[in-house]
Amino acid sequence: MSEAAVKSTDATTEDEGGIYLDQFPAEAKVIRSALYSSFLALALGGLFGIIQTLHRTDIYRFIDSETYYTVLTAHGVFLVITFTIFFLVGVFTWAVTTSLDRPVEDIRFTWLWYGLMSLGTVMAGGAILAGFTDATDISADVLFTFYAPMQAHPLFYAGLVIFVVGTWLAGADWFRSWWNWKQENPGERIPLPTFMVLTTMIMWYIATLGVATAILVFLLPWSLGLIDSVNPTLTRTLFWFFGHPVVYFWLMPAYMMWYVLLPKVSGGKLFSDPLARVVFVLFLLLSTPVGIHHQYLDPGISEGFKFIAMTNTMFLLLPSLLTAFTVVASMEHGARQRGGSGRLAWLKALPWRDPVFAGMALAGIMFAAGGFSGMINAGMNINYLVHNTLWVPGHFHLTVGTAVALTLMAATYWFMPQLTGRDLWNRSVALVQVVLWFVGMTFMTNAMHRAGLLGMPRRTAEPQYEGFEFQAGVGSVAELDAQIAIGGALLAISIVLFLTNVVLTAVAGKRSDLPDNSYADTLSGPEDSPLVLDNLKLWTAIALVLVVFAYSLPLLSIVERGGLFGPDVTAFPQHIQFVASMAVSVVGDSLATIDPVSSLAQFADTTIATLTGVIR
Amino acid sequence: MRISGGALLVAIAFTVPIVVELRTILAWFGVQISVFEGLVLGLALIAALLVYAFWPEADDSPDASSSS
Numbered sequence: 001m002s003e004a005a006v007k008s009t010d011a012t013t014e015d016e017g018g019i020y021l022d023q024f025p026a027e028a029k030v031i032r033s034a035l036y037s038s039f040l041a042l043a044l045g046g047l048f049g050i051i052q053t054l055h056r057t058d059i060y061r062f063i064d065s066e067t068y069y070t071v072l073t074a075h076g077v078f079l080v081i082t083f084t085i086f087f088l089v090g091v092f093t094w095a096v097t098t099s100l101d102r103p104v105e106d107i108r109f110t111w112l113w114y115g116l117m118s119l120g121t122v123m124a125g126g127a128i129l130a131g132f133t134d135a136t137d138i139s140a141d142v143l144f145t146f147y148a149p150m151q152a153h154p155l156f157y158a159g160l161v162i163f164v165v166g167t168w169l170a171g172a173d174w175f176r177s178w179w180n181w182k183q184e185n186p187g188e189r190i191p192l193p194t195f196m197v198l199t200t201m202i203m204w205y206i207a208t209l210g211v212a213t214a215i216l217v218f219l220l221p222w223s224l225g226l227i228d229s230v231n232p233t234l235t236r237t238l239f240w241f242f243g244h245p246v247v248y249f250w251l252m253p254a255y256m257m258w259y260v261l262l263p264k265v266s267g268g269k270l271f272s273d274p275l276a277r278v279v280f281v282l283f284l285l286l287s288t289p290v291g292i293h294h295q296y297l298d299p300g301i302s303e304g305f306k307f308i309a310m311t312n313t314m315f316l317l318l319p320s321l322l323t324a325f326t327v328v329a330s331m332e333h334g335a336r337q338r339g340g341s342g343r344l345a346w347l348k349a350l351p352w353r354d355p356v357f358a359g360m361a362l363a364g365i366m367f368a369a370g371g372f373s374g375m376i377n378a379g380m381n382i383n384y385l386v387h388n389t390l391w392v393p394g395h396f397h398l399t400v401g402t403a404v405a406l407t408l409m410a411a412t413y414w415f416m417p418q419l420t421g422r423d424l425w426n427r428s429v430a431l432v433q434v435v436l437w438f439v440g441m442t443f444m445t446n447a448m449h450r451a452g453l454l455g456m457p458r459r460t461a462e463p464q465y466e467g468f469e470f471q472a473g474v475g476s477v478a479e480l481d482a483q484i485a486i487g488g489a490l491l492a493i494s495i496v497l498f499l500t501n502v503v504l505t506a507v508a509g510k511r512s513d514l515p516d517n518s519y520a521d522t523l524s525g526p527e528d529s530p531l532v533l534d535n536l537k538l539w540t541a542i543a544l545v546l547v548v549f550a551y552s553l554p555l556l557s558i559v560e561r562g563g564l565f566g567p568d569v570t571a572f573p574q575h576i577q578f579v580a581s582m583a584v585s586v587v588g589d590s591l592a593t594i595d596p597v598s599s600l601a602q603f604a605d606t607t608i609a610t611l612t613g614v615i616r
Numbered sequence: 617m618r619i620s621g622g623a624l625l626v627a628i629a630f631t632v633p634i635v636v637e638l639r640t641i642l643a644w645f646g647v648q649i650s651v652f653e654g655l656v657l658g659l660a661l662i663a664a665l666l667v668y669a670f671w672p673e674a675d676d677s678p679d680a681s682s683s684s
Binding site: 348350351352353354358362431432435438439442443446450473474475479483 | 618619620621622623625626629632633636637639640643651
């Protein structure tokens, strides 16, 4: 059996069937569309990123501070949802069709889920962008973390639902391909790329139960006025049920590239197929029952549940460390195949001139740094020091902003020729682009981490308060701001270079001999991995049990304490200018003469009455 | 060249985190330097890298030893 399995996988990896466009022309068209959608989101998200950077650092401001939150929401949603997930569905379609060596079962179904994802993006993205104009009442300035009490227009929630349903159908498409392949190839091991796709999608199905419940049962009916209030702690908890595993949904395509492409472009083979399978199984098991680690400072969840979440999170470091070992070992193998030698001198033999390799390798290095700051976030007591400070954006700009985004950009330089039949427009520009991203992110994330340690808050247009100064240990806050702005500018230039290269490759790339579509062979193949690793039913069951253990009691406790629909929490639409004017009108004249005891109750009553009146 | 152009570019990129955090590291040892001094040190680091990269490699071939 194992010989057959090896034969199957090797046949795929060494098959000289031409480029992907020749092998699967119909699928190549869908993947191209998904990637172009992804790049459009990158362009928009990047634009909002530089606006946000310049505003927050007070280097150059041309928007009102209340508009900053629309910019922030657009930056977050377009980059961490649209850019990453559209790329993911493209890469996963490539992975399944290439590794199973079969087209999708029904290309119309494939276009259907792509269409649904696009429709959802237009709806949710449109709701966010509508916040820039007063021509409509539509807005969704709820940040990426769209939980109550902030409320968006129903269009935003409906768009998110349709987008997620699109991803569910995409998963169904890939499971269908695998199932039909399995009927024709009984007893064979699941090829590694398909195994990675399936385990990731099972994780995604479990994780999205939380956000689907939050939106369909609470947030959407609430925004439509069908229910009066929601339980904020409950919606936050359901969000983070999805909000942490979504991180791995972004990360898994990057991991896949590190496992199946990076060893190949290094000139070698993947060190261990079984280890890669173990890593993906561990992500399936461990990524969902950890979301409460985002809520260490939330009231309403007991310390014990938070401690359990912390323990689970620390276990989650294991697959990342295994990945670091496997990928570096694979690169070293590649370097030695290329004539590299010595303890460290082999590093020189790696293909640093190749933007695909250089981009992925630099992304992996930055991910190591992000892993260390992630460990600090994960620890309950240390988290208290950095929670809601700029440290946290520093952390996730290393992980999703670099490990994922840079890997996807580097992989694009391999995928574009495969999908268009045209060679990359300019490899030197591509190399400069990935290096520029690394340098820009170094500046930005370093300063963000340091500013966070000073206690500088995140999610605000005005991080500096009047009458208060942050004291930098070394240098000054102005220097940190300058670093962030320099970093942001370099990143913006890098995105422009990337998009220029992509567009010119698509329209002006030369048609020449391109390498065949294939992925890395393995030093230790599937024949060395225990059969149980391919038992997807078993891993799904264990993952569900762990989720039940981690979440049933906290959720029950939250509902018992605050009620399913909350203790009469009134909707709070995010019209910032309105909130600001209300604050001035209510508080303005009374601050000087306020009596701290009796006036507090009066102030609260007046505010609630006025807010309620205006909202209705 | 001792290393490829691509590797040299990446190596120079790697000096950026060092330059950025050099002042912090030195401050741990009680050495205070200004931004300008940090930049000069960074440029010196890059210059050293360039010298290493472009310095001709020693020719250890038998021909070389016999001719000398």
